[in-house]
């Protein structure tokens with residue numbers, strides 16, 4: 413239902429997580445919202461070509477889960493009813509930190525709903541499809557964003573259906589949730605406007621993923637496991653999570669030349685040589701159900717749209733089109749959902765203005781900065797620990813590293829610090845929440861002990 417109309421028609425490019433979250437925000441303020449997706453969208457929770465990452469382990473962090481539930485009130489209920497596996501944080505998830513051991517199993521009172529990426533997306537899409545003014549057009553690829561000759565005002569898109577028929581759609585607002593942001597960059601370049609600077613962290617990450625039936629005698633001490641690599645000496649990581657259908661999705665990762673094998677013996681051997689045997693022991697006698705899927709992720713890329721001083725009216729990139737996070741930290745879907753929620757708040761706040769779309773993109777870039785910067789910094793520092801990682805190290809890199817190490821040690825000892833750290837890492841609170849006096853004091857204590865060791 414349109415709460416207060418800002419325009420007649422909005423178009424969203426891409427029906428993945430960012431596109432769906434944005435479409436929900438737009439539906440309150442545009443008479444029609446059209447979501448254009450180049451893929452045919454499956455009726456079942458199965459991977460599709462436009463999101464090849466969907467074959468790999470995806471964790472929806474509680475911060476993203478909350479944002480999606482704010483946007484779609486039945487999201488969490490429907491995800492729970494669709495067979496996702498609720499794990500109590502952080503009691504049921506064994507986080508293995510090299511050099512420190514597993515973080516203590518403590519119950520913080522919130523759940524992680526574990527599901528395959530296709531199920532998370534399907535449940536989100538089903539919510540969006542209930543919006544009466546939203547039209548989903550699968551099998552429809554956007555060829556270009558149209559604009560006035562100087563490129564400063566977007567007028568719509570040209571798209572093409574599966575039969576090759578082209579059509580021009582007018583739009584007051586085009587949201588680019590295409591993942592790579594190619595339509596936005598093409599418009600900026602073709603009209604001679606500045607493109608955003610990019611911050612690139614070359615992580616050269618490789619995933620290999622498969623699934624197993626959860627054996628009847630599976631450990632009851634934990635529901636999921638993350639075995640982190642012993643950086644910077646070694647880069648092997650192992651991640652095991654339950655999903656719908658009584659399955660474990662197991663992703664092995666490696667960096668900078670280290671690639672987990674995609675055949676049975678090599679995969680098991682790689683799992684056996686992780687920092688601990690937890691993942692290997694779990695799957696050693698489990699029945700493998702799927703083949704092996706690989707994914708190469710060369711670099712995290714943050715496009716600094718927030719640094720531009722002008723941007724075409726009627727255009728807004730969102731989600732991965734702004735920032736592609738290193739997937740091992742599980743932040744991308746959640747950041748996209750939080751950006752969708754922010755867009756909704758922004759549109760609500762602007763709806764009564766004489767010209768609500770004037771300056772919308774620049775306001776969005778500025779207000780969404782903390783939603784990107786927080787997770788980016790949390791992943792960039794540990795990524796840059798590997799000397800071969802490409803990217804600029806901040807001037808205070810060494811002290812930030814020390815701080816992170818001390819914070820982890822404090823979290824091991826102190827349940828309140830552990831809880832706060834989990835809230836920040838799971839995007840429930842901003843990193844500034846860690847600046848509490850009591851936390852600072854414990855971190856300082858750990859730093860002094862580390863210096864003495």
Ligand SMILES: Cc1cc2nc3c(=O)[nH]c(=O)nc-3n(C[C@H](O)[C@H](O)[C@H](O)COP(=O)(O)OP(=O)(O)OC[C@H]3O[C@@H](n4cnc5c(N)ncnc54)[C@H](O)[C@@H]3O)c2cc1C
Nearest residue numbers: 426428430450462465470471554591731732739742744745
């Ligand atoms: C290996 C891997 C593992 C990951 N694991 C996690 C995880 O554990 N947790 C997490 O939160 N995130 C994870 N992510 C990130 C997550 O997948 C994305 O951040 C999330 O999907 C949001 O992306 P998006 O919607 O912006 O773009 P995408 O998911 O890339 O979707 C873009 C959509 O746009 C469509 N499209 C593209 N171009 C056009 C066009 N011209 N016309 C029409 N449609 C178009 C595509 O088909 C696609 O549907 C992972 C990513 C990778 C690569």
